[in-house]
Amino acid sequence: MSKKFNLRRFAADNVVVIIFLVLTAAATPVSGLSAGYIIQEIVTRIGRNSFLVFSLILPVMAGMGLNFGMVLGAMAGEIGLIFAVDWNIIGVPGLIFANLVGLPIAVFLGWICGEVLNRARGREMVTGFILGFFMDGLYQFVVLYLMGGVIPMRSAAITLSRGYGIRNTLNLDSVRQSLDRLLEIRIAGVAVPAATLGIIGALCLFIVWFRKTKLGQDMRAIGQDQVVSNSAGIPVERTRIVAIVISTVLAMVGQIIFLQNMGNMATYNAHRQTGFFAVAAILVGGASVTKATIPNVFVGVVLLHLMYIVMPRAGAELFGSAQIGEYFRDAFSYGAIALALVLHAWRKQRGVEIARAGLRGSAAEGVGVKEAAL
Amino acid sequence: MSDASRIKSKAVAGRRAAFRAALAAAYLAAAAWAFVGGRGHTILLDNKSAEDGSYAAFRTVEASVNGGEVQQLSMRERVKAVAVGQRLRVKASANGRTFEGEARIPFGEDIILVSLPKLAAGIEPFWEPFRSEPAPRPAAEDEAPPSLEAAPSIGG
Missing domain, CATH: 1.20.5 (Single alpha-helices involved in coiled-coils or other helix-helix interfaces)
Known part of the structure; x- marks a missing residue:
């Protein structure tokens, strides 16, 4: 039996997407940017950012919410890139080398993160968020004091003048856009980084396949109900750790793809906003703390970046200052996170109330109506 | 069981x-x-005469490394190229003649000096590892300390 389309329910489910759609639709003509420019920027940014956002899907599937701990993976990717630059490994082999160096670090950090999150059940998001800050401190210690001192570095160009520690900004010339330019196709004047998009496509296929595997099914079951899953013999804790490890590894690869496109790296800051950005993107795409899909990633990256592209120009046109547009875009990005989290909490609360009413057996028909409205 | x-x-x-x-x-x-295959090496292409007169520099010479960009060198000039991997293949042409030379870059060497007149004269090896004094590090006061503040704007 097909369900009847309910406009109110559709709007309630997609309120964040609708807000962003309205905002960008209003700002785009004001910005005065050409369609060609916007399309080119969007294509570039899909290649640059999507992989990072995809790293959030598996923990959501396993019921662990949005993995703010993905910052750990980003740090692992940055360490890999530091070594690739230090050894002057050029082009795609440099990226592969960075991935291979970052992989064991990401797995280790992911495992630690998973263990910690298992002990903070129900508060995974805030725990992952704070864990990111803690690990950031360790990262600063390793990169600022151990590299060049305890960990030998070959290149004087990347170490600080005192002989140890890595410089503030790392020039990634040796790997700059090497993946994007590996296979660049021009379609109607738009440069499409086919190799990068191909890797993102492969990741999509992996996620689709992974959902159907035993491990994927276990994750989905755990996402639904941990107690029932445990009773059914699913190793809940181990599966949750695996979800976080995969997420951390994907974040590592995503950060390397992101930085090779940017061409330079703020050694001590580049990873700090990674989690915020990825979470904002997936939420803007219509995902929630309990449900995230592949289309959510693409819709979110496109909408969020469309706003990033047009807002500064719209601000400049409207108020004579691009800075105001910059403030807008940051405010709306963080606002999207807040709104999505509030909506999730509200829906959860409503669900509990309806379930309670159902148990009381009062107004069964009314409950049905309320459920439809949720 | x-x-x-x-x-x-x-x-x-x-x-x-x-x-x-x-x-x-x-x-x-x-x-x-x-x-091994992805390491970049700096190749210095050199067009200078020998001090003992065993080979002479060209007025102008064109050279490329591993099939890369062709660069033109005047007399007593030295230009930089990059070779990826351990294999070095130099192709040069001057005075209507073409010269080619191949070598394996020793592991651990970062900079290789290739003498084009030596290559043209058929003197082996036409290359040698180039080890310069390490560039003086900038004085500590000239260098901004690492900043842990001012994270980049969201989304990059």
Whole structure:
């Protein structure tokens, strides 16, 4: 039996997407940017950012919410890139080398993160968020004091003048856009980084396949109900750790793809906003703390970046200052996170109330109506 | 546990161990390939005469490294090129003649000096490792300390 389309329910489910759609639709003509420019920027940014956002899907599937701990993976990717630059490994082999160096670090950090999150059940998001800050401190210690001192570095160009520690900004010339330019196709004047998009496509296929595997099914079951899953013999804790490890590894690869496109790296800051950005993107795409899909990633990256592209120009046109547009875009990005989290909490609360009413057996028909409205 | 299930679990464990070993071997092989095959080396193409007069510089010479960009050098000039991997192939042309030379860059060497007149004169080796004094590090007061503040704007 097909369900009847309910406009109110559709709007309630997609309120964040609708807000962003309205905002960008209003700002785009004001910005005065050409369609060609916007399309080119969007294509570039899909290649640059999507992989990072995809790293959030598996923990959501396993019921662990949005993995703010993905910052750990980003740090692992940055360490890999530091070594690739230090050894002057050029082009795609440099990226592969960075991935291979970052992989064991990401797995280790992911495992630690998973263990910690298992002990903070129900508060995974805030725990992952704070864990990111803690690990950031360790990262600063390793990169600022151990590299060049305890960990030998070959290149004087990347170490600080005192002989140890890595410089503030790392020039990634040796790997700059090497993946994007590996296979660049021009379609109607738009440069499409086919190799990068191909890797993102492969990741999509992996996620689709992974959902159907035993491990994927276990994750989905755990996402639904941990107690029932445990009773059914699913190793809940181990599966949750695996979800976080995969997420951390994907974040590592995503950060390397992101930085090779940017061409330079703020050694001590580049990873700090990674989690915020990825979470904002997936939420803007219509995902929630309990449900995230592949289309959510693409819709979110496109909408969020469309706003990033047009807002500064719209601000400049409207108020004579691009800075105001910059403030807008940051405010709306963080606002999207807040709104999505509030909506999730509200829906959860409503669900509990309806379930309670159902148990009381009062107004069964009314409950049905309320459920439809949720 | 029955014999059949014990044999089966042994076989599974064996398969799992073999898979893990193959994975580790693939990881190491990929790392070695990226490390050796992807390393960039600075190649200094040199067009200078020998002090003992055994070979003379060209007025102008064109040269490329590993099929890369062709660069033109005047007399007593030195230009920089990049070679990826351990293989070095230099192609030069001057006075209507073309010269080619190949070499393997020793592992651990970062900069190689290639003498084009030497290559043209057929003197081997036409290259030598180039080791310069390390560039003076900038004084500590000239260098901004690492900033842990001012994270980049969201989304990059």
